[in-house]
Amino acid sequence: MKLKNLYLGIIASAFLFASCSNDDDNNDAPLGAYDNGVLILNEGNFGTPNASVSFVSNDLNTFQNDIFKLVNTPMVLGDVAQSMSFSNEKAFIVVNNSNEVEVVNRYTFKSLGTITEKLQNPRYSVVLNDKLYVTNSISKAVTVYDAKTFAYIASIPLNKTAERIVAANGKLYVTNAAYGSGTDVTVINPASNTVSKTITLANGINSIEEKNGSVYVLSGTSTKNTLSKINTSTDTATSFEAIATKSALNMDIDGDKIYYTQATEVYAINLTATAFSDKALFSVKDSSWSTFYGFGVIDGKIYSGDANAFTSDGTVTVYSSTGTALKTLTAGKGPNGFYSNNN
Amino acid sequence: MILKKRFAFFFLLMCHIVSAQNDSINKLKEVIVSDNNLKNFANTQSIQRLNDSIITKNQSSLTSLLNYNTVIYFKENGLGMTSSPSFRGTTSQQTVVVWNGININSQLLGQTDFNTISTRGFNSIDVKAGGGSIVYGSGAIGGTIHLNNDLKFTDTFKNDFQIYYGEFNTISAIYGLTAATKKWSFDASFTRNSSDNDFKFVGQNVWNTNGQYYNNTLDAAVGYKINNKNSIKFYSEIYDGERHFSLTSPNATKTKYQDYNTRNLLTWTSSFNKFESNLRLAYISEHYNYFEDINLDGFTSGGVKSFIGKYDLDYSLSSTIKISTILDYTKNDGLGSGIGKSSREIGGASILWKHTLTEKWNYELSARKEVSDVYKSPVLFSAGSRYNFSDFYQLKFNVSRNYRIPTFNDLYWTGSGNPDLKPESSYQAEIGNDFKYKDFRLTVTAYGMKIKDMIRWLPNNSGNWSPENTDKVTIYGAEALLGWRKSFNKHTFDFNGTYAYTVSTDDKTDKQLFYVPYHKLTGSISYYYKKLSAYYQVMFTGEIFTTSDNNPKDILDAYNVSNIGVDYNFSKKNIFKVGVKAANLWNEKYEALPSRYMPGRNLTIYLNLNY
Numbered sequence: 039m040k041l042k043n044l045y046l047g048i049i050a051s052a053f054l055f056a057s058c059s060n061d062d063d064n065n066d067a068p069l070g071a072y073d074n075g076v077l078i079l080n081e082g083n084f085g086t087p088n089a090s091v092s093f094v095s096n097d098l099n100t101f102q103n104d105i106f107k108l109v110n111t112p113m114v115l116g117d118v119a120q121s122m123s124f125s126n127e128k129a130f131i132v133v134n135n136s137n138e139v140e141v142v143n144r145y146t147f148k149s150l151g152t153i154t155e156k157l158q159n160p161r162y163s164v165v166l167n168d169k170l171y172v173t174n175s176i177s178k179a180v181t182v183y184d185a186k187t188f189a190y191i192a193s194i195p196l197n198k199t200a201e202r203i204v205a206a207n208g209k210l211y212v213t214n215a216a217y218g219s220g221t222d223v224t225v226i227n228p229a230s231n232t233v234s235k236t237i238t239l240a241n242g243i244n245s246i247e248e249k250n251g252s253v254y255v256l257s258g259t260s261t262k263n264t265l266s267k268i269n270t271s272t273d274t275a276t277s278f279e280a281i282a283t284k285s286a287l288n289m290d291i292d293g294d295k296i297y298y299t300q301a302t303e304v305y306a307i308n309l310t311a312t313a314f315s316d317k318a319l320f321s322v323k324d325s326s327w328s329t330f331y332g333f334g335v336i337d338g339k340i341y342s343g344d345a346n347a348f349t350s351d352g353t354v355t356v357y358s359s360t361g362t363a364l365k366t367l368t369a370g371k372g373p374n375g376f377y378s379n380n381n
Numbered sequence: 382m383i384l385k386k387r388f389a390f391f392f393l394l395m396c397h398i399v400s401a402q403n404d405s406i407n408k409l410k411e412v413i414v415s416d417n418n419l420k421n422f423a424n425t426q427s428i429q430r431l432n433d434s435i436i437t438k439n440q441s442s443l444t445s446l447l448n449y450n451t452v453i454y455f456k457e458n459g460l461g462m463t464s465s466p467s468f469r470g471t472t473s474q475q476t477v478v479v480w481n482g483i484n485i486n487s488q489l490l491g492q493t494d495f496n497t498i499s500t501r502g503f504n505s506i507d508v509k510a511g512g513g514s515i516v517y518g519s520g521a522i523g524g525t526i527h528l529n530n531d532l533k534f535t536d537t538f539k540n541d542f543q544i545y546y547g548e549f550n551t552i553s554a555i556y557g558l559t560a561a562t563k564k565w566s567f568d569a570s571f572t573r574n575s576s577d578n579d580f581k582f583v584g585q586n587v588w589n590t591n592g593q594y595y596n597n598t599l600d601a602a603v604g605y606k607i608n609n610k611n612s613i614k615f616y617s618e619i620y621d622g623e624r625h626f627s628l629t630s631p632n633a634t635k636t637k638y639q640d641y642n643t644r645n646l647l648t649w650t651s652s653f654n655k656f657e658s659n660l661r662l663a664y665i666s667e668h669y670n671y672f673e674d675i676n677l678d679g680f681t682s683g684g685v686k687s688f689i690g691k692y693d694l695d696y697s698l699s700s701t702i703k704i705s706t707i708l709d710y711t712k713n714d715g716l717g718s719g720i721g722k723s724s725r726e727i728g729g730a731s732i733l734w735k736h737t738l739t740e741k742w743n744y745e746l747s748a749r750k751e752v753s754d755v756y757k758s759p760v761l762f763s764a765g766s767r768y769n770f771s772d773f774y775q776l777k778f779n780v781s782r783n784y785r786i787p788t789f790n791d792l793y794w795t796g797s798g799n800p801d802l803k804p805e806s807s808y809q810a811e812i813g814n815d816f817k818y819k820d821f822r823l824t825v826t827a828y829g830m831k832i833k834d835m836i837r838w839l840p841n842n843s844g845n846w847s848p849e850n851t852d853k854v855t856i857y858g859a860e861a862l863l864g865w866r867k868s869f870n871k872h873t874f875d876f877n878g879t880y881a882y883t884v885s886t887d888d889k890t891d892k893q894l895f896y897v898p899y900h901k902l903t904g905s906i907s908y909y910y911k912k913l914s915a916y917y918q919v920m921f922t923g924e925i926f927t928t929s930d931n932n933p934k935d936i937l938d939a940y941n942v943s944n945i946g947v948d949y950n951f952s953k954k955n956i957f958k959v960g961v962k963a964a965n966l967w968n969e970k971y972e973a974l975p976s977r978y979m980p981g982r983n984l985t986i987y988l989n990l991n992y
Contacts, residue, residue: 085458086975087630117630136630154632158674176634176674218796218845328840347839349895349929 073381080370089119090370098365109147125165155190166205173200206248207270215243240264245289258286280314288333297335320361334376343373416482425765425779429508443498452881459977464496468523470856470885475522488685491788502570502600514783515749530602532566547985551576566604583970583981596622618644639670659693683717707731720793727753741769777813791848807832820866829857853888875907898923915947940971956991
């Protein structure tokens, strides 16, 4: 949700473009099972509780919008669904502007509960050892919950931006960067719920991923791109950068490849790469603004979520690794993430 | 609720009250209007005047007044929350609010929040449809709203006190003092509005939370006639308000917003030989504080201080030709979170020509060019003509080019502002037909306009939001304004109605702009009998698209909201009125923006004193 920071600046735009109603006449019956597919998180319009989740099967043939509502009416998911994390059969949907984490069964999508305690503009979450860790942008803290009972356990104050969070090697890695600026990754020791280290990397951190026990961090600014790999035993990083390429975003690791985007282009490099690629896998037509508002790579397929400037339903396009459009879907408002949901 | 019981009782009572009086229609003598140009150079467009009796009847916010009495559609984020207009299918920033002749749209946002203007401090409010950039500057594309403190120079000493108390602990109070001699005139008022605003949503078990607000407005106007040829006037307004923004999901972080605006204007009017000159110096400031979380001390803030100097010189070339030039200079200094410290200067020159060819036929021509250190401005023009075919019918025609400059936020917002933005500009034309027969008035206006380089904030591919000159829009439509007054014996009926049909399409997609309803209708009927007066008003807004693709699943339903009120004047000579009104009489469930529900039926009791 990139709008928040600009809220005052574009309060005018909020008048103009604010939101869309949620009285969807979707009379579809729930599918019953939402496994063996991909969950698409549609954040919705800022200020309007119209976030939604869509489902598409792995073969791309079965598709359904608004599955949370279909299964759980009259509950509404809320205002700006920012991200999702998983633990066993549970999915934790972080609803930023509603200050809620909706917990559902990831395969049936039945609601299991709502976490609200100590949430202050929650952003991202991760589950480690049956505990749910949620970053909060207003309190600048990570809040901790029991992932089974959803009871609040503790808060870990960071006193600086708390954005994305991953778990690796029994520790938590939180990016202290948002809206294209910020240099740090904070390491949290979950045994003591304290900060064990701050790792300083290149400015403009926007993505963090865990793979094979290592943590990969992408920084992109208008002057250079930097990819850092954190050795989670020593919590030290090795980096490489490129000044020819810039404004890289949306890192996602699938198999042994690191994918990312630059403007309307998709790139991929090997996990072992020591340099950025100067050749795009493919590029997409800049049909509107925010073409890659959502981006994800799952089993070699590339999912893009075009927010259509938040003025109408988002468009999800699924590409092959060579850029052939396999499927185009009309999802909910502002599709921002793709989550593999295999049983 | 106690008020509800009284409500039923009052309806019974209404039928039995037999002695009453007509509402005092304000017939001002020796009035000096605050804005000469509106009187002199707007004869070929449509102007609707809302006088003080209409202002008094409506809620005190400018949103409510205009919503129920004009064709303007309002995007109101819940009662009392931020509210912006769409006039003739244009955007929020394409309607200008003009305070005593000075454009007071926010320099930061480019628009006025119509819930931060309290109406009861003004003598009259004029609604002028169509372009007006030549005289009123940036943003006068859809139309202009004129807030007037008119001064009268007749011996007067009047106190005015009005208090309104309604459900949700809603209080509106105004105290005003008018004192005048033939040389001096003084008019001042203080208005206070506040509300807990915790109404229940119609048909839901949900209450409006964190919607409380208050605002205070101090208005003052002083005029002094130095001699027959010179007069000085000073106008001042201070607005101080705080609103909590109501929540759309129950656990959301509570926020609040504070506005502090000041407006000061000194004018010197002088006439000599065939000249009349008008020097105006204005200093206006706007300031906001936004609390992202009301439980925290931190807030972001910003403001702009503007100095405006304007010199009008009118010259009567002959008894039928009047030439006017306007020279103006504006300096805006902005400071705040997001925009840093920034300033801009604008200088402009306009020339206006008015020629009365015959008693029946006149035309007006005008042009304006401005120079700025920030943007390039097009040459603006306006041309219009009026022909009186008979007492019964007159025809008006007007064509103009207008513009809107980028706001401080558009230009300077850190990391997002776009210094290369061009002004939005429009070409527009309209034909107006005025029919008049006895106490019946009907104005039917058809118009069309093209707007290009519309500025819109869009998310871009580098993951940021930034304003762009993007859309082209074509708008056409028609408006009808109807007025009819009928008296027989001691009964008087006054009927007013407005209707607008608006087609506003994006040239690229050929779809209706969202938040522009095709249909809007208002109607009011007032009844006066001796000292009793009663009114009923209705506002219908057609279905509203909320997405750029006009997706039917995201349409907001049409709504039809009615208010009713009745009051009785107990005083023989002056005004001692006690009244009651019910807003949203039929308890309509409606929202002007998604998830921004408006209150159901609610009652207000009021007392008006004027001595």
